Amino acid sequence: MLKNFLIFILFLILIIFQTTFLVHISIFGIVPNLIFGFIFLYAFFEASGDIKSFWYAIVGGVLLDIFSGYFFGFWVILLLGIVLLVKFVIKSYVRPPILQR
């Protein structure tokens, strides 16, 4: 429970940092999407039976939806899709020994 709360706080910090500070040091107008990167990496390195990355995708997606102009649910659906795709690709095609648990 505490870990989930900390993840939520982390996401809040990441999105505020990304939409304010990082805008000033962007290169060619590109600002990295920190929540997207975090969820992608979490899904990639997550144990095969775990589904926490799906819940993190929902929490991160809601926060991104609040701070962006798209309809509510846009980022949630996108991040869920990304997590599903990463899981599917890893399960089906990529399984380096270091990731096997």
Next chain:
Amino acid sequence: MIKVLFSRRSRTVLFIVLLVIISLNVIENPIRGTVWNIFASSQSALWKIGDSFSDAGKEVFDAGRLKTENERLLLENAELEQKIGELESIQKENEKLREALAFGLEEDYTFVEGEILFKDPTQDVLVIRSGTGVKEGMPVITSEKIAVGRIEEVIGEFSRVRLLSHTQSSVDVVVGEDRIGGVLKGRGKFQAIIELLPQDAVIQQGDIVSTYELGGIFPRNFLVGKVTEAITSDVEPFQRAVLEPSFNISLYNVLLVITNYDVPSSIF
């Protein structure tokens, strides 16, 4: 994992959560307004820190270039002083003519200040705290008369500013001293291009681009940027030009919204 995800319980929970999130669209503005309000002060502070950080960073990286830049600016300054002299005499002449023809002075605008809070994570949109009196479509500029964009949406005391570089932005502009008409279209990531320039027009690197009120979207004579490259093709009916926008997001904490400019209701 696939088994867990597609178990009946997981599917039901996921479906309900998605349904709840999508149903939030009904009350999206109050939710956004409340959350923005909670974090407004911290975002404003971080924006200012980022602003000063980028200034400091630029000074360090640009140190080697400063000497040549200084020499170039001294030369440019001398040329500009000469031009100011010419313009002053023209201005006096112009004033006399205005008086003679009983023309009014240049249109005066009323402004509302908007403090920049944050940038949309995915689009060229800034969120500002502008208070009341701001409506959709109102032009947004800087204190140096640089065109920034238009108000896209007003949520309580906050407003979303669609920058000229936004992919859905389209504004009439004039290029160079000959004031050749074109249409500025945003390309995202703070980049824009000028389209529909006549094929026979001479467009040069460094030509100044300013707004034109033809479509009624933006008032005239607000600086937009400089031409960096003219793109001409024999098979296309018009020329295009790549623009270097004058509005640098890193330099500003406050923007100005023009509140007394009549904006067509159907521009969005």
